[in-house]
Amino acid sequence: MDIRGLFRTDEQPLEKLLPDGGFCGIFRTITCVGDSLSSGEFQTKREDGTFRYHDMYEYSWGQYLARATGSTVYNMSRGGMSARELMGLDEYWDPVRFPPTQAYIVALGVNDVQNQNQEVGTLADVTEDWRQNADTFTGHYAGVIQRIKEFQPNARFFLVTIPRENNAERDARGACHAEAVRAVAAHFENCYVIDLQKDAPCYDEVFRENFFMYGHMNAAGYLLTAKMVMTYMDYIIRHNLRDFDLAPYIGREDMLEG
Secondary structure (H helix, E strand, O other), X not given: OOHHHHHXXXXXXXXXXXXXXXXXXXXXXXXXXXXXXXXXXXXXEOOOOOEEEEEOHHHOHHHHHHHHHOOEEEEEEOOOOOHHHHHOOHHHHOOOOOOOOOEEEEEOOHHHHHHOOOOOOOHHHOOOOHHHOOOOHHHHHHHXXXXXXXXXXXXXXXXXXXXXXXXXXXXXXXXXXXHHHHHHHHHOOOEEEEOHHHHXXXXXXXXXXXXXXXXXXXXXXXHHHHHHHHXXXXXXXXXXXXXHOOHHHOOOHHHHOO
């Protein structure tokens, strides 16, 4: 085996989807922070044309990732979640319900930017104290990371951008979201971007015909998402290996003392 193939500079992040998550498995504990698309939400239609919605976490991409890697994964998510809402829900910051983990995959923004048309904002909205951040998507989104860093300062963060949809209006908002997410990742230490806006397949009519049920994914869509997320994490880790040398000590920093 020639290990130099692991570090190819011409490799694309999603060039070959991994069945087992590859080096994503160095994290034994992971939290997925997100909305319905992080919660395995299924949408079905009643006879009268109205819809049912159910968060079925065992079908979420986070739990597919858990089964593939053997890691413990928590779903800090629910249908309709936004960064602004999450910051105000004390139960989601309960350390008993959501113990600190080594890594956090943050997939927020569809509700904020696409569905609620919240102002995206800029890094100027982010202060040293998350309580003083501006009421914009960037302010709340950065606040999520800041709040996690208060109890798990050395966690690794993987921030997810929104895939393209072949819809000019939504893709324009998605591009603004991606720009904000990339800026937040550059602002904080130990933050990386799972850039689905740039590297994922377009969620166009053909994609939705196969992997969606109405406005949410089907089971195959959530499994495909898991493969994309953990493959992208593997790519990031392999190309930044020194950044992850001390991953086993995240949350166990006392073991490095003395």
